[in-house]
Amino acid sequence: xxxxxxxxxxxxxxxxxxxxxxxxxxxxxxxxxxxxxxxxxxxxxxxxxxxxxxxxxxxxxxxxxxxxxxxxxxxxxxxxxxxxxxxxxxxxxxxxxxxxxxxxxxxxxxxxxxxxxxxxxxxxxxxxxxxxxxxxxxxxxxxxxxxxxxxxxxxxxxxxxxxxxxxxxxxxxxxxxxxxxxxxxxxxxxxxxxxxxxxxxxxxxxxxxxxxxxxxxxxxxxxxxxxxxxxxxxxxxxxxxxxxxxxxxxxxxxxxxxxxxxxxxxxxxxxxxxxxxxxxxxxxxxxxxxxxxxxxxxxxxxxxxxxxxxxxxxxxxxxxxxxxxxxxxxxxxxxxxxxxxxxxxxxxxxxxxxxxxxxxxxxxxxxxxxxxxxxxxxxx
Amino acid sequence: xxxxxxxxxxxxxxxxxxxxxxxxxxxxxxxxxxxxxxxxxxxxxxxxxxxxxxxxxxxxxxxxxxxxxxxxxxxxxxxxxxxxxxxxxxxxxxxxxxxxxxxxxxxxxxxxxxxxxxxxxxxxxxxxxxxxxxxxxxxxxxxxxxxxxxxxxxxxxxxxxxxxxxxxxxxxxxxxxxxxxxxxxxxxxxxxxxxxxxxxxxxxxxxxxxxxxxxxxxxxxxxxxxxxxxxxxxxxxxxxxxxxxxxxxxxxxxxxxxxxxxxxxx
Numbered sequence: 001x002x003x004x005x006x007x008x009x010x011x012x013x014x015x016x017x018x019x020x021x022x023x024x025x026x027x028x029x030x031x032x033x034x035x036x037x038x039x040x041x042x043x044x045x046x047x048x049x050x051x052x053x054x055x056x057x058x059x060x061x062x063x064x065x066x067x068x069x070x071x072x073x074x075x076x077x078x079x080x081x082x083x084x085x086x087x088x089x090x091x092x093x094x095x096x097x098x099x100x101x102x103x104x105x106x107x108x109x110x111x112x113x114x115x116x117x118x119x120x121x122x123x124x125x126x127x128x129x130x131x132x133x134x135x136x137x138x139x140x141x142x143x144x145x146x147x148x149x150x151x152x153x154x155x156x157x158x159x160x161x162x163x164x165x166x167x168x169x170x171x172x173x174x175x176x177x178x179x180x181x182x183x184x185x186x187x188x189x190x191x192x193x194x195x196x197x198x199x200x201x202x203x204x205x206x207x208x209x210x211x212x213x214x215x216x217x218x219x220x221x222x223x224x225x226x227x228x229x230x231x232x233x234x235x236x237x238x239x240x241x242x243x244x245x246x247x248x249x250x251x252x253x254x255x256x257x258x259x260x261x262x263x264x265x266x267x268x269x270x271x272x273x274x275x276x277x278x279x280x281x282x283x284x285x286x287x288x289x290x291x292x293x294x295x296x297x298x299x300x301x302x303x304x305x306x307x308x309x310x311x312x313x314x315x316x317x318x319x320x321x322x323x324x325x326x327x328x329x330x331x332x333x334x335x336x337x338x339x340x341x342x343x344x345x346x347x348x349x350x351x352x353x354x355x356x357x358x359x360x361x362x363x364x365x366x367x368x369x370x371x372x373x374x375x376x377x378x379x380x
Numbered sequence: 381x382x383x384x385x386x387x388x389x390x391x392x393x394x395x396x397x398x399x400x401x402x403x404x405x406x407x408x409x410x411x412x413x414x415x416x417x418x419x420x421x422x423x424x425x426x427x428x429x430x431x432x433x434x435x436x437x438x439x440x441x442x443x444x445x446x447x448x449x450x451x452x453x454x455x456x457x458x459x460x461x462x463x464x465x466x467x468x469x470x471x472x473x474x475x476x477x478x479x480x481x482x483x484x485x486x487x488x489x490x491x492x493x494x495x496x497x498x499x500x501x502x503x504x505x506x507x508x509x510x511x512x513x514x515x516x517x518x519x520x521x522x523x524x525x526x527x528x529x530x531x532x533x534x535x536x537x538x539x540x541x542x543x544x545x546x547x548x549x550x551x552x553x554x555x556x557x558x559x560x561x562x563x564x565x566x567x568x569x570x571x572x573x574x575x576x577x578x579x580x581x582x583x584x585x586x587x588x589x590x591x592x593x594x595x596x597x598x599x600x601x602x603x604x605x606x607x608x609x610x611x612x613x614x615x616x617x618x619x620x621x622x623x624x625x626x627x628x629x630x631x632x633x634x635x636x637x638x639x640x641x642x643x644x645x646x
Contacts, residue, residue, distance in 0.1 A: 008574050011455055015569040049571030062571035 003297075005067070012068045016075035019048070028080040031206035032351050037162055038083055038206050043118065051087065052095050052115035059107050060115035061095075066241070066303035070248035074299075077252025078259070079348075081355035082206030084252055088245030089158040090114065094121025097167050097238040098185065101226040110165055110185055122163035123242070124154040124186075124212055125235050134169070134235060135178040139214065141170035146221050148172075148184065150214035153196060156362070160210030161195045164188050167238070168214075169231045181231035185223045192217030203354030240313050241306060242363045243320035247299040250320075250327035250359040254295065257327075257334035257352045258288045264338050264347070281337065288330050295323035314376040321369035324359035331356040381434040383425035384488055385458070385497045386481050386514065387418040389442050389449045390504045414449050417499025419566040421559040424529055425497050426457045426567065432531075435459045439484050441469060441477060447582055454577040455569035461580070462488060466587040471603025474505070478513030479600050483593040484585055485518060493534055496556040500525060508558070515556035517595060523551055524558040 005013070023041055031038050045051045054069050055061025069091050077084030095114050098106060113119040130136040139152025150170050157166075166186045173180035186193060196211030226234050262285065265276035275281050302315035331353035335342035342349045360366045391397070391410035398406035414422075425436045438453045440446050441464040450461035464484045472480060485496055496518070498511030508524075515522030527541035536555055540547045541562055569577075590596045599605050623639070625632050640646045 007451070007578060011452065011569060011574045011577070012571070014452075015455075015574065019568055047570075048568050049573075053571045057572070057575075062575050064571055064575060068571075 009067055009071060013071050013075060016072050020075050020079050024076060024083055025079040029348060031080060031082060035205040037208045041083055042086060046118040051090055054091055055095050055099060055111045055115050059111035065307045066244060067300055070244055070299055070303045073245050073248040074252040077249045078256035081249055081253050082204045084249045085204055085207040086159060088249055089123060090121045092242040092245040093123030093238055094165060094167055096241045097234050101234050106185060113165060119164035120159050120162050122157055122159040122166045124157050124166050124168040126154060126156050128155055137171060139170040141172050141182060148219045150217040150219055153211055153213045155211045157210055157212050158207055160208055160212055161198055162208045169235055172228050178232035179229050182228045183225040183231040183234045184219050185225050186219055190217055190219060202357060204358055239363055240316045243316040244299060244302045244306060246359055246363045247319035247323040250323040251295045251299055253352050253356050254292050254327040254330040257331045257349055258292060260349050261334045261337045284333055291326040291330060295326045298322050314373060317369045317372040321366055325366060327356040327359055381432060382494045383428050383434055383436045383497060384485055384494060385421050385425045385438045387438055387440045388415045388502045389440060389446045390415045390502050393503055415499050415502045417501060417559060417561060420561050420563045421497035421499045422453055422456060423564045423566040424559050437488055441480055450582055451577045452569060454580045455573035456567055457573055461582040462585055463582060464585045468587045468602050471606060472601060473606035473608035474507050474509040474513060475607055476601045476605040478510050478517055479595045482514045482517035483590045483595040486593060487590060490554050492554060494554045498558045500558045500560045511556060511558040521551040521555040523549060526557045526559050527562045
């Protein structure tokens, strides 16, 4: 067993640290305050090949492994979880399912758009009455000649009002439940596609979340992703991969919060000495370190199992559950260490705490992760 | 056509700075980085590659771990790298280092339309001597403090940034340019660059491949060939804060004039 990152993975971390320090950290607070999509940052991430980095070279990507992708998301999320989220969605939830299920033509067209073409990707599964219970979706797709006609809406779509390419799930046969769900590649320029409500959220203010609406939306027949009726399987496989991305995001948030807290605790003096000199504070940092180390190992392990080609559902759910709950606890502790200052926007830890919460909810709530984990352990 | 860039691995002075009892840097205990001005030199070479398709070769002299820095530069877009590394070269000062690097540039091959790029100076020694001495030893024109570079055919037009203004001059290639941070913003490593950098060639020039060059004369290389003697190394005292005068009225102007007179500036 080797716990060392490969030479390439180490360089990805080094490069992403430089990038985050120079390009992300200076604008993170403003991005949150103004709820602004960090367009310039995302363009720069396209320029250096981070957006779509997992896509094989023949389709315009760098052919990076899943651990490299997790490292990139982790490093961005140390300073700005919104930017980490945009990348995680693009790589894991849009490039991922097209790589795994696309035809050669679909890969050539769409993976190139999502890499060299600087087009942002998104994933549209959730509906108002179909969150964790995806089979209750009401978005429908009807085959009419050489195209499908999509009707319905999707909510809470990350990258919703900026993305150009969506992987969308819709019912092609409602009588078959989950076996009646199909996946489609939908471009925002297709007739009948529109963006609905922009969500105002507790955190992740720089991540553009929106409702998307299909009104007799015309989707060419060749944009069916995988076979008809295989959509649910594609969605679940994609979410397995996406969970590694969210684990990496949560890990990054937790690391960022601990780094900020260390800086603060070493300089904030009370009762004549820095608060880092109090054992109570020291023990908090010890617990933070243990949780972060465990979250990192679980996340990288899940990425390594995925890269090996083996089934990784259990590993991904385990990493996502642990890392997201660790991020929530650590950011809450970080605010506590900062005291009154931590509750203000003068310090980044309140933002990190707000950003951490969603990691326990999206791409499968903590409760769903426990269902997945226990199901894998106990069997059916 | 080639762009040859001489680079140096230096201690990261933004982190922990460790100093030996004799006042010299304790390099072994410090993190290393690529010398910042050298990254501007690499970027200048990569921009030339973007414009002309020329080949970019990076050269460094240092211990074997310096290969890691060369891989990073290959990941930024350089095509080939050379590590000059031999026990005989150890302890070289700027004079001896420039002898060895000039010999390495000659071995890579300096053709009519090639340019050698160097950073202005390294943050460890701050001498700004190596680039200029390489040019002397190669017998090619040099332009230092390059803040803007244009190449047309075999002519290079460079805007030099000096303390009191700019100077624009031309030189014929092959020539050597030393680059300053105002020249450009170094690019990041790219993902595809990182994935490919370990497949790119890194040549190692030990003593033997260079020993036939007349510049590699044992009395002029390594510690023995280094005429520099360091008598004392110290941190200079910080300059005091400047004095700020506020106001746009006559009295403020008179106060300013009086201050300048007192310091014999006017």
